[in-house]
Amino acid sequence: MWEQIAANRRKSFLLVVGAALLLMALGWFLGEYFGGRGFGPFGLGIAAVVWFVMTLFAYYQGDQVMLSIAGAKKVDKADLPILFNVVEEMTLAAGLSRMPAVYVIDDPAPNAFAAGRRPENAAVAVTSGLLRQLNRDELQGVVAHEMAHIRNRDIQLMLFAGVLAGAIVILAEVGLRGMWFGGGRSRSRRSSGGQDGSAIVAILAIALMILAPILAQLIYFAVSRKREYLADASAATFTRYPEGLASALDKIARAPQQLGGVTQATAPMYIINPLKRAGKAAANATSTHPPIDERIRILRSMAGAGFAAYEESYRQATGKQGVLPGSALKEDEARAPRSGEPEARDASRRTIARQVDDFFYRQGGYRRIECACGTVLKIPPDFRAPRAGCPRCGAVHELG
Amino acid sequence: MKCPACRVPMYAVEFKQVEVDLCPDCGGVWFDRGELSLLLGVERPLETEPAATDEDARPCPLCDKTMDKLNIGPSLRVLVDRCPDCGMWFDRREVEDLGRDLRDNEVGIDPALAEFLNGVFPVKGDR
Known part of the structure; x- marks a missing residue:
């Protein structure tokens, strides 16, 4: 299992290095553009400092910032016993040494995310809308998916990738604004002649300022999409019941509500992209998540409840080679799906809905x-x- | 949450793990979307039909958008206000009317819904 996490990390590492190079190039050209010839290293230095400070901040405060942007409240076992039990079960199934803190966000849109810099101090957050709409099996599927993100160290990598993308966006924004207000020594130099080099620099700088944020987002999204498949496959393995997550995804995708407190930077952290309606046109190229229908189809046509079954189902659904790291498949135990009927009439939903309502009534x-x-x-x-x-x-x- | 008809704060009433909001002034009843789906399930929703009426349009108590007027139930004779995103509003006695309609047409309903309706909004009188 550790090998699989390592393999997953290596691929993502390359993407993150790519983003880091992009950031440095942007810094360099901004330096050349605004400072004049020879100021490239200075610009690069500034870019590195911006990134370093943001990373430090994200590392130590990222989860707290994310939880507070989302308006998450910490809950105890006495508040929401069912949710707590499910998190306890999935902590064991995922083999985590410590149970993540549990948070609830009072928002009717169903969604969930995990945050934290290490599995030892991670947090799982779910919205009240999720709790009100899912039964226990579905809730278990969603929590298992989040546990997989924690166990696979996705939350940490996403944090860094997100910060990197954020730094690039900030620098490009500053650069574009500076240009707008007529800054940049290259302009005065151009008028005084000897500007051949600076014209090229200027064009490159402008191109980078426009393209870098887009590239950064694409890299960020590429990192996050791969991880969704692995987390879905892991959830099926942990719960031995792929239908739980499939049916949860189905309900989440069909819910009409739009989640509040979400930004472009935090969107990839959620189990389903909460900005799905905001940017419909560019939905596919820039989607943070694989198409939801495809995720559901893969889970529903699994012949078992292990990684191999997921991989086979993925191949059939997409016609592509495969998506899971080889080491995950090698270590896969043949897992039989859990027996049992889908819960009749969502009997547990009422209990869960009352627990979450009463929690917010007490808060209110x-x-x-x-x-x-x-x-x-x-x-x-x-x-x-x-x-x-x-x-x-x-x-x-x-x-x- | 305020009553869409009288704009006064409503209170919640829970029975057998089903919860509705009640207006203390007009006795109207708000069923949250989630509550409706708990009771009705997704596989067999109630019959509905857009209603032509001169009853005042009302804002949804949750999202404040104007609600639709609908006739619901097997004989489509109960007029309710519905917000497609948030839930359904029944004026006083309309929940009982719906219960009567369901009974008269011998529509089999979820035991939990039956228990809740009989407990809190019992149908009085014979057919």
């Missing part, structure tokens, strides 16, 4: 009144009426 300062007839009234803090009636038995509860 709702008052809880248990009526003798078996109903529970939940009174919001801004409730104006002096009493509330039970619709079942007609009892009137004074709120005083």
